[in-house]
Amino acid sequence: MLRKFAVVALVAAGAMSLSACNTVRGLGQDIQSVADAGDRVT
Template identity: 50%
Template sequence: MVKKLVLAAIAGGIVFSASACNTVKGAGQDIESVGEAGDEAIN
């Protein structure tokens, strides 16, 4: 029973870390697109 709980906790941690990475990556892409739009507006 304890092994199942530990495995479930590890699996949950992996899922949450993967979703956090996707969120940070998406935020980086948003910031990059805002910078590019600013460059185009200036030129």
Template identity: 60%
Template sequence: MIKRLVLALAAGGILISASACNTVKGVGRDIESVGKAGERAIN
């Protein structure tokens, strides 16, 4: 259940981040930060 919630939040964060930044480099940084936040939430 918690894993699904984290995945849903990560997916939502990716969508918001992707729409908020204009460069491929920015998207990469946003995705990386969402991944790190998901990792911290799981641990």
């Protein structure tokens, strides 16, 4: 039961993240912002 919930949660998170960036440019900007955030942490 827990495994099934984890799979559903993972699929839902993936769907939300894909819908957040509608274009290839948006995906590139999202990846860049994650990299910038990682640089600020260290």
